[in-house]
Amino acid sequence: xxxxxxxxxxxxxxxxxxxxxxxxxxxxxxxxxxxxxxxxxxxxxxxxxxxxxxxxxxxxxxxxxxxxxxxxxxxxxxxxxxxxxxxxxxxxxxxxxxxxxxxxxxxxxxxxxxxxxxxxxxxxxxxxxxxxxxxxxxxxxxxxxxxxxxxxxxxxxxxxxxxxxxxxxxxxxxxxxxxxxxxxxxxxxxxxxxxxxxxxxxxxxxxxxxxxxxxxxxxxxxxxxxxxxxxxxxxxxxxxxxxxxxxxxxxxxxxxxxxxxxxxxxxxxxxxxxxxxxxxxxxxxxxxxxxxxxxxxxxxxxxxxxxx
Amino acid sequence: xxxxxxxxxxxxxxxxxxxxxxxxxxxxxxxxxxxxxxxxxxxxxxxxxxxxxxxxxxxxxxxxxxxxxxxxxxxxxxxxxxxxxxxxxxxxxxxxxxxxxxxxxxxxxxxxxxxxxxxxxxxxxxxxxxxxxxxxxxxxxxxxxxxxxxxxxxxxxxxxxxxxxxxxxx
Numbered sequence: 140x141x142x143x144x145x146x147x148x149x150x151x152x153x154x155x156x157x158x159x160x161x162x163x164x165x166x167x168x169x170x171x172x173x174x175x176x177x178x179x180x181x182x183x184x185x186x187x188x189x190x191x192x193x194x195x196x197x198x199x200x201x202x203x204x205x206x207x208x209x210x211x212x213x214x215x216x217x218x219x220x221x222x223x224x225x226x227x228x229x230x231x232x233x234x235x236x237x238x239x240x241x242x243x244x245x246x247x248x249x250x251x252x253x254x255x256x257x258x259x260x261x262x263x264x265x266x267x268x269x270x271x272x273x274x275x276x277x278x279x280x281x282x283x284x285x286x287x288x289x290x291x292x293x294x295x296x297x298x299x300x301x302x303x304x305x306x307x308x309x310x311x312x313x314x315x316x317x318x319x320x321x322x323x324x325x326x327x328x329x330x331x332x333x334x335x336x337x338x339x340x341x342x343x344x345x346x347x348x349x350x351x352x353x354x355x356x357x358x359x360x361x362x363x364x365x366x367x368x369x370x371x372x373x374x375x376x377x378x379x380x381x382x383x384x385x386x387x388x389x390x391x392x393x394x395x396x397x398x399x400x401x402x403x404x405x406x407x408x409x410x411x412x413x414x415x416x417x418x419x420x421x422x423x424x425x426x427x428x429x430x431x432x433x434x435x436x437x438x439x440x441x442x443x444x445x446x447x
Numbered sequence: 448x449x450x451x452x453x454x455x456x457x458x459x460x461x462x463x464x465x466x467x468x469x470x471x472x473x474x475x476x477x478x479x480x481x482x483x484x485x486x487x488x489x490x491x492x493x494x495x496x497x498x499x500x501x502x503x504x505x506x507x508x509x510x511x512x513x514x515x516x517x518x519x520x521x522x523x524x525x526x527x528x529x530x531x532x533x534x535x536x537x538x539x540x541x542x543x544x545x546x547x548x549x550x551x552x553x554x555x556x557x558x559x560x561x562x563x564x565x566x567x568x569x570x571x572x573x574x575x576x577x578x579x580x581x582x583x584x585x586x587x588x589x590x591x592x593x594x595x596x597x598x599x600x601x602x603x604x605x606x607x608x609x610x611x612x613x614x615x616x617x
Binding site: 150154156157158160161162164166167170171172173174175177178179181290303 | 451452455456459460462463464467468471473476477480481484485488542543544546547548566567568569594597598601
């Protein structure tokens with residue numbers, strides 16, 4: 140990676156952090172391959188498979204229209220109806236797990252994350268009617284309510300917190316969404332993981348491959364609900380000295396308990412009394428943003444015009 | 448002049464990367480990349496393009512920014528979020544990255560393009576200027592406005608003009 144430009148142009152620290160994250164986001168290798176295959180078809184369609192650039196004629200490409208948007212519901216339905224019947228047992232299992240999780244009202248489980256050779260970080264997760272709660276090892280608590288688009292972060296020790304309104308973060312710690320995403324993006328499922336016993340009960344294991352990242356998943360063969368799963372990926376991290384290194388990130392999701400009684404008050408995304416809460420607007424502040432955009436356009440026009 | 452397949456192989460990852468970093472969506476990035484290659488394919492017979500990498504990057508950036516601008520009032524499709532099962536460790540950073548992309552769609556087109564090529568693609572000011580056929584000074588002006596607007600929208604901290612520190616670095 141080239142030297143970072145943030146310092147050269149003095150981005151504020153949070154913006155620089157976001158820019159760094161975007162600039163170093165891993166690319167989906169399968170998507171790159173699809174781009175390559177589609178682009179190659181331009182010349183094939185022109186009847187000149189190895190045509191030189193100066194010799195091919197301009198043609199209209201096979202536009203991959205926004206069919207994925209319009210057809211998403213139809214595809215999901217097709218997957219649910221046809222896929223489960225005709226796919227192999229392993230491939231259907233992902234859809235079945237996603238389906239079983241949609242019926243779940245509450246869940247508790249633990250996510251253990253290890254970055255490189257650092258100590259395990261254990262996060263306790265609980266879900267109730269789509270609202271998720273994460274208790275971090277440092278004592279902080281996150282409550283995410285997707286319907287209200289609210290993400291409440293609390294630091295009980297300091298009695299402070301942040302409320303993000305309009306938050307659309309969906310992934311992260313909701314196992315139902317996680318499997319729903321797996322189901323959408325799965326590229327290959329292999330029955331390569333041995334069956335194992337968890338808490339005295341036998342669980343069926345398989346590997347889910349999502350664009351090169353493999354997840355080892357064990358499910359309860361009776362309920363199709365997940366029992367345990369693990370993933371391992373490589374990730375670049377920046378050390379205190381600013382240098383980047385690649386580390387292995389291992390994650391384990393375990394200790395699943397479904398549809399047990401949970402305390403509903405723990406899932407309230409309203410700020411509790413006694414806390415100093417900073418409120419952030421994440422979602423659509425359309426009018427304000429549009430005004431700012433127009434001002435920026437005007438300023439840019441003035442600044443760029445000759446003889447200003 | 449390279450053969451088409453060779454050009455595609457050489458630049459597919461780069462073009463997709465430019466589009467993905469701006470849109471944050473695999474699906475949109477694939478569409479943008481296809482548009483960019485289509486434009487390259489249509490431009491090829493005219494023989495005017497000498498730097499195909501720069502051409503494709505520029506077109507991909509423009510098209511990706513168009514996508515983000517169209518998306519301004521639409522919430523991101525949650526299914527497009529990366530499939531990273533980490534609990535919350537990266538939650539804040541990812542949320543901020545998403546907010547940056549959201550705010551990005553509200554920047555002037557050229558400012559957004561300059562910002563993306565500079566900070567996402569790590570190109571120098573002169574490289575960006577050459578790619579967009581504008582002066583290095585115009586790159587600085589665009590960067591300044593993009594940065595100020597992003598910081599205003601994201602952190603509600605209006606920046607003063609005297610923060611234009613990079614102007615003297617030409």
